[in-house]
Amino acid sequence: MRGGRLIGLHLGLVAVLFALNFVLPAYSHGTVARVMVLATYAMGYNILFGYTGLLSLGHAMFFAAGMYGLAMPMTHLGLGAGPALLTGIGSAAVLSLGVGLLALRTRGVAFMIVTLMFSQAAWLTILLAGRWTRGDEGVVIPQADRMLLGLDLSDPSTRYLAALALFSAVLFGTLWLVRQPIGRVLVAIRENEDRAELLGYDTFRHKLGAVVLSGTVSGAAGAAYGLFFGYAGASFAETHYSIFPLLWVLLGGAGTVIGPFLGTLFMFYLIDLTSGLTPAYMLVAGVALVLLTLFAPQGLAGEIRRRWWRGLP
Amino acid sequence: MSALLSTRALSRSFGGLRAVHEVDLDLGPGEVRALIGPNGAGKTTFVSMLIGRVAPSSGRVLFDGQDITRRPAHARVRLGLAYTFQITSVFARLPVAENVALAARRRLGRDRAAVAAEVARTLGRVGLTGREKIAAADLSYGHQRLLELAMGLAQAPRLLILDEPTQGLSEPEIETFKALVRTLAGETAILLIEHNMGVVMELADRITVLDAGVVLAEGAPAAIRADARVQAAYLGTAADA
Numbered sequence: 170m171r172g173g174r175l176i177g178l179h180l181g182l183v184a185v186l187f188a189l190n191f192v193l194p195a196y197s198h199g200t201v202a203r204v205m206v207l208a209t210y211a212m213g214y215n216i217l218f219g220y221t222g223l224l225s226l227g228h229a230m231f232f233a234a235g236m237y238g239l240a241m242p243m244t245h246l247g248l249g250a251g252p253a254l255l256t257g258i259g260s261a262a263v264l265s266l267g268v269g270l271l272a273l274r275t276r277g278v279a280f281m282i283v284t285l286m287f288s289q290a291a292w293l294t295i296l297l298a299g300r301w302t303r304g305d306e307g308v309v310i311p312q313a314d315r316m317l318l319g320l321d322l323s324d325p326s327t328r329y330l331a332a333l334a335l336f337s338a339v340l341f342g343t344l345w346l347v348r349q350p351i352g353r354v355l356v357a358i359r360e361n362e363d364r365a366e367l368l369g370y371d372t373f374r375h376k377l378g379a380v381v382l383s384g385t386v387s388g389a390a391g392a393a394y395g396l397f398f399g400y401a402g403a404s405f406a407e408t409h410y411s412i413f414p415l416l417w418v419l420l421g422g423a424g425t426v427i428g429p430f431l432g433t434l435f436m437f438y439l440i441d442l443t444s445g446l447t448p449a450y451m452l453v454a455g456v457a458l459v460l461l462t463l464f465a466p467q468g469l470a471g472e473i474r475r476r477w478w479r480g481l482p
Numbered sequence: 483m484s485a486l487l488s489t490r491a492l493s494r495s496f497g498g499l500r501a502v503h504e505v506d507l508d509l510g511p512g513e514v515r516a517l518i519g520p521n522g523a524g525k526t527t528f529v530s531m532l533i534g535r536v537a538p539s540s541g542r543v544l545f546d547g548q549d550i551t552r553r554p555a556h557a558r559v560r561l562g563l564a565y566t567f568q569i570t571s572v573f574a575r576l577p578v579a580e581n582v583a584l585a586a587r588r589r590l591g592r593d594r595a596a597v598a599a600e601v602a603r604t605l606g607r608v609g610l611t612g613r614e615k616i617a618a619a620d621l622s623y624g625h626q627r628l629l630e631l632a633m634g635l636a637q638a639p640r641l642l643i644l645d646e647p648t649q650g651l652s653e654p655e656i657e658t659f660k661a662l663v664r665t666l667a668g669e670t671a672i673l674l675i676e677h678n679m680g681v682v683m684e685l686a687d688r689i690t691v692l693d694a695g696v697v698l699a700e701g702a703p704a705a706i707r708a709d710a711r712v713q714a715a716y717l718g719t720a721a722d723a
């Protein structure tokens with residue numbers, strides 16, 4: 170496969186996003202920063218759903234594990250932002266390992282239900298631990314604490330560039346992964362798990378690795394979201410935060426590297442534009458989603474791959 | 483001769499049905515063994531227990547002196563067993579070359595040049611050169627069978643289990659298949675489930691006949707052909723067909 174063209178495409182996206190930092194009006198500037206962090210979450214989800222073929226309905230727990238794994242030690246132990254990012258990512262890694270070991274005993278619909286139940290349990294835990302988490306109300310991370318490597322993350326431009334750095338790292342990490350032998354095995358498991366096992370691949374271990382990687386990236390996005398926007402709340406652990414990445418990935422193109430970003434951006438602007446036009450904006454957004462599912466069932470990037478660029482990973 | 487693969491009293495029941503019952507089998511290194519028997523005799527169930535797709539109800543499987551009865555399928559493949567499915571099971575949406583590359587890569591690792599060379603060589607051996615880029619699903623049925631075979635070969639196994647490899651192949655493709663098995667003879671042991679008696683008689687060193695889950699007879703092709711019980715159970719009907 171022509172690696173140069175691929176890297177060019179993804180570098181081009183990063184370059185455009187970088188340039189936008191200097192030209193976007195304040196409102197869009199904030200939105201795109203948010204989209205980049207949430208697209209990172211979607212890319213994490215896509216590793217499991219798009220590439221490995223495992224549909225989780227509980228990824229909000231990993232996002233929230235990152236967010237609370239960061240916010241709790243910052244709030245209660247006075248941990249600095251840098252170490253707190255690591256505790257956030259570590260929490261998500263540990264949680265995804267535990268959930269993976271248990272949930273991967275099931276397949277298909279059972280896997281969806283088990284991940285959903287675990288995620289519900291995580292959300293309830295956050296509410297029950299209200300003494301520390303302050304439940305639905307959540308905790309605010311004060312501006313003074315949001316300093317990372319001497320950079321003030323409450324400054325919009327710094328925050329934008331930090332979000333871009335995270336987004337780019339995960340974007341290129343995914344691009345690298347899916348072109349590695351191990352990424353090809355994940356795709357093989359998605360396409361025909363029994364066959365992959367009978368080619369000598371330990372499919373359980375590969376799936377477990379995919380859950381942990383996916384959960385950890387999702388947690389990194391959750392930790393970054395908490396740090397960049399200064400807030401951790403229980404609503405991020407609710408079911409709709411498990412459904413969002415699924416929608417974004419489906420819209421943008423499951424099993425494509427660039428799809429999660431396109432899907433997240435598209436959804437954000439769709440809701441943004443329609444909510445400005447009509448109070449029935451969710452209806453308009455819903456209709457647009459249905460149309461896209463009907464006419465581009467592979468998602469935006471999936472459609473590009475089908476029509477013009479067969480080798481797009 | 484010390485056996486490469488042995489089974490001891492290997493059995494599997496489905497509910498009350500004894501699909502395979504106390505089968506003892508010894509297969510030498512490099513041997514080509516045909517496993518024949520009427521429909522429902524338990525052939526697929528038997529080989530599925532060898533590779534680890536189906537758990538035995540009782541009995542043991544030994545490979546190269548090790549008891550592998552409880553090992554997962556992927557671990558058995560790593561020891562040198564390979565299996566091609568009776569019902570074609572390829573990566574339908576992936577390109578033909580990637581199907582074979584997945585088989586080769588587990589052995590050859592991340593050496594892209596070696597994998598590419600192995601893919602080209604294997605596709606050449608089964609006669610699928612020129613079709614590398616199309617999706618496996620877009621191959622004809624016979625070509626998908628050949629792709630299955632290529633995926634088996636690309637693993638360079640010590641024992642290749644082929645479950646009805648010639649089903650759906652044209653006459654010239656069957657000729658290619660027979661020539662291919664002859665090139666493997668001596669280096670790779672083959673356990674061949676096959677309904678086509680011409681193929682069996684030409685290729686097999688020995689034949690095991692399974693009927694209703696038990697071994698009915700075992701021996702050299704000529705002896706099996708002459709065996710009256712075998713003719714009654716199987717060959718008679720097959721010869722008429």
Ligand SMILES: Nc1ncnc2c1ncn2[C@@H]1O[C@H](COP(=O)(O)OP(=O)(O)OP(=O)(O)O)[C@@H](O)[C@H]1O
Pocket residue numbers: 496499501519520521522523524525526527528568
């Ligand atoms: N998973 C299963 N559950 C229940 N019964 C099964 C199962 N698999 C096989 N059987 C039964 O076990 C018996 C042996 O089946 P098997 O597929 O091993 O036969 P076979 O010799 O491969 O036949 P064929 O020549 O048609 O491929 C059959 O009666 C079949 O119906």
Ligand SMILES: [Mg+2]
Pocket residue numbers: 525526527568
């Ligand atoms: Mg069979």
